[in-house]
Amino acid sequence: MATWDLRGMKHHVLICNGGTCLRHGGDDVTTAVREEIARLGLDDAVHTTRTRCNGRCQDACVMIVYPDGVWYRQMTPEKAKEVARVHLGEGVPLREWATYEYEGELVLTPIGEREAASGKRKNEHIEKGASR
Numbered sequence: 743m744a745t746w747d748l749r750g751m752k753h754h755v756l757i758c759n760g761g762t763c764l765r766h767g768g769d770d771v772t773t774a775v776r777e778e779i780a781r782l783g784l785d786d787a788v789h790t791t792r793t794r795c796n797g798r799c800q801d802a803c804v805m806i807v808y809p810d811g812v813w814y815r816q817m818t819p820e821k822a823k824e825v826a827r828v829h830l831g832e833g834v835p836l837r838e839w840a841t842y843e844y845e846g847e848l849v850l851t852p853i854g855e856r857e858a859a860s861g862k863r864k865n866e867h868i869e870k871g872a873s874r
């Protein structure tokens with residue numbers, strides 16, 4: 743699992759570990775998807791996070807994949823492994839198991855590198871404001 747250096751990260755998986763999702767196998771889903779990510783050699787490309795309730799308990803167990811913003815419902819360990827293989831591994835969301843998906847693009851860049859690339863200094867906006 744990517745943890746410290748996120749530059750190689752392609753997906754962030756939020757696994758609901760709220761009360762309802764835990765009663766619907768959230769722990770097993772968490773273990774299954776993490777084991778499958780490791781087995782597929784995707785540790786540097788995928789970061790996973792256990793969350794509290796995501797507000798869609800009727801869909802328990804919920805798992806969300808960003809940057810695609812695909813909200814998966816009724817995950818089981820077997821479905822979670824399939825999401826790891828097909829969505830995280832091949833880049834193909836399994837829409838038949840999803841309730842929503844985000845349309846757009848997010849790019850993660852370390853903040854210091856982004857500022858350096860754009861030629862802006864960290865406090866440039868403050869300095870501009872102070873000169874008025």
Ligand code: FES
Binds near residue numbers: 764794799800
């Ligand atoms: S506990 Fe998972 S959505 Fe509410």
